[in-house]
Amino acid sequence: MLDIRIEKTTAPKELPKADNPLKFGTIFTDHMFIMNYKTGKGWHDARIVPYQPISLEPSAMVFHYGQAMFEGLKAYKAENGRVLLFRPDKNIERANKTNQRLCIPEIPAEDFLQALKTVVKTEEAWIPHKPGTSLYIRPFAIATDPFLGVRPADTYMFIIILSPVGAYYPEGLNPVKIWIEDEYVRAVRGGIGEAKTGGNYAASLKSQVKAHDEGYSQVLWLDGVERKYIEEVGAMNIFFKINGTVVTPKLNGSILPGVTRDTVIQLCKAWDLPVQERRISIEEIYEAHKNGTLEEVFGTGTAAVISPVGQLRWEQHIMKIKDGGIGEFSQKFYDTITGIQLGKLEDKFNWAVEVR
Ligand code: COI
Numbered sequence: 001m002l003d004i005r006i007e008k009t010t011a012p013k014e015l016p017k018a019d020n021p022l023k024f025g026t027i028f029t030d031h032m033f034i035m036n037y038k039t040g041k042g043w044h045d046a047r048i049v050p051y052q053p054i055s056l057e058p059s060a061m062v063f064h065y066g067q068a069m070f071e072g073l074k075a076y077k078a079e080n081g082r083v084l085l086f087r088p089d090k091n092i093e094r095a096n097k098t099n100q101r102l103c104i105p106e107i108p109a110e111d112f113l114q115a116l117k118t119v120v121k122t123e124e125a126w127i128p129h130k131p132g133t134s135l136y137i138r139p140f141a142i143a144t145d146p147f148l149g150v151r152p153a154d155t156y157m158f159i160i161i162l163s164p165v166g167a168y169y170p171e172g173l174n175p176v177k178i179w180i181e182d183e184y185v186r187a188v189r190g191g192i193g194e195a196k197t198g199g200n201y202a203a204s205l206k207s208q209v210k211a212h213d214e215g216y217s218q219v220l221w222l223d224g225v226e227r228k229y230i231e232e233v234g235a236m237n238i239f240f241k242i243n244g245t246v247v248t249p250k251l252n253g254s255i256l257p258g259v260t261r262d263t264v265i266q267l268c269k270a271w272d273l274p275v276q277e278r279r280i281s282i283e284e285i286y287e288a289h290k291n292g293t294l295e296e297v298f299g300t301g302t303a304a305v306i307s308p309v310g311q312l313r314w315e316q317h318i319m320k321i322k323d324g325g326i327g328e329f330s331q332k333f334y335d336t337i338t339g340i341q342l343g344k345l346e347d348k349f350n351w352a353v354e355v356r
Contacts, residue, residue, distance in 0.1 A: 001110070001111075001114065002035070002046040002111045002114050002115065003046065004033075004046045004047060004048060004114070004115070004118050005045075005046070005047040005048070006047070006048045006118075006122065007047065007048065007049045007050065008031070008050075009030045009031065009050035009051075010050075011050075012030050013029075013030055015125060015126060016128070016164055018129075018130065021166050022128060022133055022164050022165050022166035023166065024136070024163075024165045024166065024167065024168045024303065025136070025163055025165065026163070027163055027164055028051050028161055028162065028163050029051060029123040029126040029135075029161075029162040029163070029164070030050060030051055030123065030126070031048050031049065031050060031051055031119065031122050031123055031162075032048070032049065032050075032051045032052075032119065032159060032160060032161045032162070033046070033047070033048050033115045033118070033119040033158075033159065033160040034046075034047055034048075034049060034054075034157060034158070034159050035047070035115070035157075035158050036155070036156070036157055036158075037105050037155060037156040037157075037158070038154060038155050039154040039155075042105075043105070043107060043108075043111065043158065046111075046115065048118065048119055048122055051161065054157065054159070056144055057144075057146035059146040059147060059148060060142075060143070060144045060145065060146060061143040061144065061145050061146075061147055061153045062142040062143045062144065062153075064148060065143075065150055066197070066198060066199045067102050067103070067104060067142070067143035067152065067153055068102070068104075068140065068141065068142045068143070068197055068198050069095055069098040069099050069102060069104055069140060069141045069195070069196060069197055070138060070139065070140035070141075070196055070197070070198065071091045071092075071094065071095045071098075071137075071138070071139045071140070071196060072091075072136065072137070072138055072196075072302045072303055073085060073086065073087075073088055073091045073116075073136075073137045073139075073259070073302055074086060074134040074135060074136055074137060074165075074302060074341070075120045075127055075134065075135040075137060075162075075355065076127065076134050076135075076341045076342050076343070077124075077127040077128075077129055077342075078342055078343030078344070079342070079343065079344065080343070082343055082354055083120060083121070083124055083127060083354065083355040084341065084342070084343055084352040084353065084354055084355070085116065085117075085120070085137075085352070085353045085354075085355060086259075086340070086341045086351055086352060086353075087259050087263070087351045087353075088113060088116055088353055089109070089113070089353075090259040090262065091139075091259060092107075092109045092112045092113060093109070094196060094257060094259070095107065095112065095139065095141075095196070096109070097194075097195070098195040098196045098197055099141065101192060101194075101195045101197075102192070102195060102197060103152035104141050104143070104152075104156060105156065107141070107158055112139070115139075115158075115160060116137065116139070116160065116355075117355045117356075119137075119160050119162065120135065120137065120162070120355050121355050121356075123135070123162050124355075126162065126164050127164070128164045128165075128166075130166075132166055132167055132172065132173075132338075133164065133165065133166050134164075134165060134341070135162055135163070135164055135165070136162070136163045136164070136165040136302075136303065137160060137161075137162055138160070138161050138162070138163065139158070139159070139160045140158075140159055140160075141156050141157065141158045141159075142156060142157055142159075143155070143156055144156060144157055165303075167304075168235070168301070168303035168304040168307075169217060169304060169307060171217065171307075173306075173307075173308065173326065173331075173334060174308070174310075174326070175307075175308040175309055175310025175311070175321070175322070175324055175325065175326060176217045176218060176299070176307055176308070176309055176310065177215065177216045177217055177309075177310060177311040177312075177313070178211075178216060178217070178218050178219070178220050178233065178297075178299075178309050178311070178312050178313070179207075179210070179211035179214060179216035179218070179219050179220065179313050180219075180220045180222065180282060180312060180313060180314040180315075181207045181211075181219045181220065181221055181222065182222060182227055182314070182315060183207070184203075184206060184207050185221065185222070185223070185224035185227065186200060186203055186204055186221040186224070186231065186232075186234060186254070187200060187203070187221075187224060187231070187254040187255075188223075188224035188225065188254055189224070189225075189252055189253040189254045190253060191224075191253075191254060193224075193231075193253065193254030193255060193256070194251070194253055194254060194255060194256060194257060196256060200234075200256075201234065204219060204221075204234045207219045208234070214313075216311075216313060218233050218234065218235065218236070218299070219233065219234060220232075220233050220238060220312070221233070221234065222282060223252075223254070224254060228281050228282060228283070229249070229279050229280060229281055229282070230249050230280045230281070230282060230285070231249055231254060231255050232249065232255045232256060232258075233299050233301075235299075235301055235303060235304065236258070236299030236300055236301035236304050236307060237249075237255070237256065237258040237260070237261035237299065237300045237301065238297070238298075238299055238300075238309075239261075239264060239296075239297070239298050239299070239300060240280065240285060240288070240294065240296070240297050241294075241295040241296040241297075241327065241329055242284075242288045242293050242294055242295065243288070243293040243295070244274065244295075245274040245275070245276060246264075246268050246273055246274065246275045246276070246329070247275070247276045247277075247278065247280055248261065248264075248265070248275075248276075248277055248280075249277070249278075249279065249280055250277040250278050250279060251277070252279075258300055258301060258302075259302060260300035260301055260302060260305065260306070260337065261300050263300075263337055263351070264300050264306075264333055264337075265277065266349065267333060267336060267337075270348070270349075273329075282314055285312070285314075285319070286314060286317060286319070289312075289319040289321070294319070294321060295322075295327065296308070296321065296322060296327030296328070296329055296330055297309035297312065297321050297327075298327065298329075298330040298333070300333075305334060305337060305338060306330055306333045306334040306337065308322075308325075308326045308327060308330040308331075309321060310322065310324035310325070311324060340352060
């Protein structure tokens with residue numbers, strides 16, 4: 001059990017107005033959680049303090065060698081006023097897998113959950129109510145030693161910041177256009193592709209800029225070796241419905257194990273909808289589109305929840321899906337997942353965790 005000291009702000013900010021569109025990741029709440037780590041001492045000095053800049057030396061190791069973990073999850077306000085987190089145990093487990101891969105000290109799961117609940121409770125008034133909104137939670141850990149040699153750091157900060165958000169994509173639930181990248185790759189097996197760390201996102205930017213310039217909102221990555229098999233979108237995992245079966249790339253070490261990805265797979269099983277995790281080549285998708293069996297394509301992620309895909313571009317081929325509209329199952333997954341997140345639908349899986 002952490003002993004969390006709480007220092008309240010003396011200058012609370014105005015809460016966003018009900019008509020604020022809450023552009024993703026632009027507004028931050030009044031407080032944040034911080035704790036420090038030092039080799040020999042462990043994690044210590046857990047506190048909630050006013051949201052403010054942090055002070056680091058320019059030599060802090062995170063700036064040079066990228067030893068950094070981050071996570072993303074959301075808090076919701078249910079109609080009866082309860083505050084709900086969605087599957088926080090999965091994010092905590094993944095954070096510690098990332099930590100292991102990057103030689104960052106693990107954060108005990110019960111302490112992590114206590115920190116999440118305490119900071120969300122402190123900022124309860126910031127949880128927006130409108131459909132499609134939530135309080136996005138961004139926990140992260142960074143290496144802070146002032147040192148320029150390459151080795152795991154001895155000191156770290158673990159911070160949780162909170163941001164009231166609307167839709168991740170400006171398109172909202174309208175289908176996005178996705179560019180299939182065949183020049184650069186995001187990750188290779190054995191690398192850090194399955195870890196949630198900034199470097200993977202930095203590696204994606206050049207292609208994302210190229211895709212944006214061509215009018216596409218995201219990039220779909222192919223495998224780093226043969227550039228033939230589908231991996232993920234970077235901000236999302238990807239699903240295809242082909243001839244009645246839902247398929248998604250099997251986790252292979254270079255794909256992020258998404259919480260929403262796992263949620264969709266479990267829902268398919270509960271609904272007796274055939275679901276497969278396997279290798280999927282881009283040629284298979286191209287053929288399925290050509291012969292009319294590619295029924296739906298959608299991305300899954302915490303920020304985006306479910307994002308229908310209306311168009312894929314691979315080399316010179318443009319594949320329009322559902323005439324650019326939303327698929328029946330994309331909508332059903334969205335409605336079910338958000339219904340459970342908001343405490344409106346029965347939660348058979350015990351995915352919603354109440355913050356008291
Ligand atoms: C999330 O879905 O929470 C993520 O962390 C993706 C991020 C690029 C917004």
